[in-house]
Amino acid sequence: MIDNDKIIQALEKKLMTFGEDVKTQNVGSVIKNTDGVVIVSGLSKARMGEKVVFKNGQTGTVLNLDEDMASIILLGEGSDIREGESLVTTGQMLGIDVSEELLGRVINPLGEPLDGKPKIKKGKAMSLEKIAAGVVDREPVNTPLKTGIKAIDSMIPIGRGQRELIIGDRQTGKTAIAIDTIINQKLNKKPVICIYVAIGQKRSTIAQVVDRLNMEGALSYTVIVSASAADPAALQYFAPYAGCAIAEYFLEKGKDVLVVYDDLTKHAWAYRQISLVLRRPAGREAYPGDVFYLHSRLLERSVKLNKENGGGSITALPLIETQANDISAYIPTNVISITDGQIYLQADLFNAGIRPAINIGQSVSRVGGAAQTPAIKSVSGRLRLELAQYNSLAAFAQFGSELDPSTQKQLDRGNRLTEILKQPQFSPLPEELEIISIYSVISELMDDIPIDSFLRFEKELHNFVKRYHPNILKALVQGEKPTEATLNQIKKAVEEFKKRFE
Amino acid sequence: MNRKKMNQLVFESYSNQFLNQAKVNKIVKFLSKSDLKQYINALKLEEKKKSLIVSAPVKNQNLARFTELFPNKKIIFKIDPSLMLGIKIVDNDLVYEFTLKSSLDKIVSYMEQNYD
Structure with a gap:
């Protein structure tokens, strides 16, 4: 009852003030409308990034302030905006309304639904641009974000709050890794909220991603922010910031969030287009001078907050598409230097059937090691070293001369390690099964299994362990370093299974 | 040029x-x-x-006061019945609105924003 009275009192109070204050508006008029950028006169009180509304209801935001003019980028189709048309400032910076209702929805960067489902109720207004959390609010990355991909969880581990770049040519499986990671989050007791930001992609591709997430039961904890290739460059430019603003809403509630920016190359293209139309000076590859800041201020908002600030985190998985494996181009080098490591995917590995096509030598995770559980750390320590040795040997072995037995053995083990790290799409594994797979190869338990039946052996072994040795999984799921007894149990289980395997 | x-x-x-x-x-x-x-x-x-546009729903008697307040501006007076009550002053790109119409608009937008 008290609450109801309070609400009514607040409304009455508000009603009293409606007529009192003088409404002051700052107006302007359109001088020129070119390629989604409108030059206006007036607007002497406008601020950078402020939202403005045209007479026909069309919205835009201020991106340039001149002595007696301002440049506005439109957040929609602008063909019906004519010279002389009036517009007003709103006093608000560009933002997005966020609430729990967004989960499972597909929205545009302004928060409007695109999936044909009911209207989304107003939530909390979150600003698109925000300064990242400071040093004192943060703590080091210390919790793993499991991707469910053996090669990544063992050798390039990602921690909550980390920014890990996924880089590679087109059609090398970049989005697949991101989607698998999202799907894998349903295995957590407290699911990590996932936000998938699609920038400048085909609508058919976005529809496929939504469909797949729905099929895998991952849509219930995922928000999809879509600015497709058909949307204006301004929306593509704002999309990652909108995704980050949604993530910050959940972060404030102490939750762990994963944001996938797919992809930042197209984001840089959209920003380049806007900058060129705004006549800002072009630099290398025609990108404007602040293209580094464009991505650094976005990725800097990824954070692991300390306990006093709620303990939530935002993990970022930005994607970058390279041209002909050139990671030394402008945008790739920028984003590599901003992020805490990269997963480098290569087309020739992909074509050779190594999927995920991760180039272990060039991939790195700068902070994730601290977040790895002792369990997986204990089995993956030797993996990276042995694979590196194998890769350097494999290059020599290509010449086809006779090899001594020890080199031959090393090559053979390398082949087996490469084979066990292969994993089909949409089938992320829980950590305990990853440990069993890797341990079986590392400890030479699978040396007598023919390489071409490796993946079948692995799958059936997992089913066998789940069915007959659930205590092994129970011991490994704790995340502690496996005891001698557990390792012996694994050995015994593998030997037992080998007898049944045909 | x-x-x-x-x-x-x-x-x-x-x-x-x-x-x-x-x-x-x-x-x-x-x-x-x-x-x-x-x-x-x-x-x-x-x-x-250089000009100041004053709009009101009825003919205003106090035009002289505006001339005193804005001595360097040319005052243009307009009758606009849609304002219902009150006055609207347009000074270049600044619009000061103290009218019943704007109050009603404010109530409508408040309702739209807070109640779905």
Whole structure:
């Protein structure tokens, strides 16, 4: 009852003030409308990034302030905006309304639904641009974000709050890794909220991603922010910031969030287009001078907050598409230097059937090691070293001369390690099964299994362990370093299974 | 022509707060067609800066007070019944609105924003 009275009192109070204050508006008029950028006169009180509304209801935001003019980028189709048309400032910076209702929805960067489902109720207004959390609010990355991909969880581990770049040519499986990671989050007791930001992609591709997430039961904890290739460059430019603003809403509630920016190359293209139309000076590859800041201020908002600030985190998985494996181009080098490591995917590995096509030598995770559980750390320590040795040997072995037995053995083990790290799409594994797979190869338990039946052996072994040795999984799921007894149990289980395997 | 030169021309076109016909005619002779368009727009903007538009739903008796308040501006009075009550003042790009219409609009937008 008290609450109801309070609400009514607040409304009455508000009603009293409606007529009192003088409404002051700052107006302007359109001088020129070119390629989604409108030059206006007036607007002497406008601020950078402020939202403005045209007479026909069309919205835009201020991106340039001149002595007696301002440049506005439109957040929609602008063909019906004519010279002389009036517009007003709103006093608000560009933002997005966020609430729990967004989960499972597909929205545009302004928060409007695109999936044909009911209207989304107003939530909390979150600003698109925000300064990242400071040093004192943060703590080091210390919790793993499991991707469910053996090669990544063992050798390039990602921690909550980390920014890990996924880089590679087109059609090398970049989005697949991101989607698998999202799907894998349903295995957590407290699911990590996932936000998938699609920038400048085909609508058919976005529809496929939504469909797949729905099929895998991952849509219930995922928000999809879509600015497709058909949307204006301004929306593509704002999309990652909108995704980050949604993530910050959940972060404030102490939750762990994963944001996938797919992809930042197209984001840089959209920003380049806007900058060129705004006549800002072009630099290398025609990108404007602040293209580094464009991505650094976005990725800097990824954070692991300390306990006093709620303990939530935002993990970022930005994607970058390279041209002909050139990671030394402008945008790739920028984003590599901003992020805490990269997963480098290569087309020739992909074509050779190594999927995920991760180039272990060039991939790195700068902070994730601290977040790895002792369990997986204990089995993956030797993996990276042995694979590196194998890769350097494999290059020599290509010449086809006779090899001594020890080199031959090393090559053979390398082949087996490469084979066990292969994993089909949409089938992320829980950590305990990853440990069993890797341990079986590392400890030479699978040396007598023919390489071409490796993946079948692995799958059936997992089913066998789940069915007959659930205590092994129970011991490994704790995340502690496996005891001698557990390792012996694994050995015994593998030997037992080998007898049944045909 | 750059903006600085154009502003200089507009400044020179005025004498004692009023546009000088002779000066304008002299300037126009030397302008190309595109420059002339720019010049007209600049003059329009300057005129807008120098005037103050007062709108009210009925004929206002206190026009003299505005002349006192804004001595350097040309006061233009307009009757606009759609405002219902109150007054609206347009000073170049600033609009001060103290009308019943704006209050009602405010209530509508408040309702729209807070209740779905």
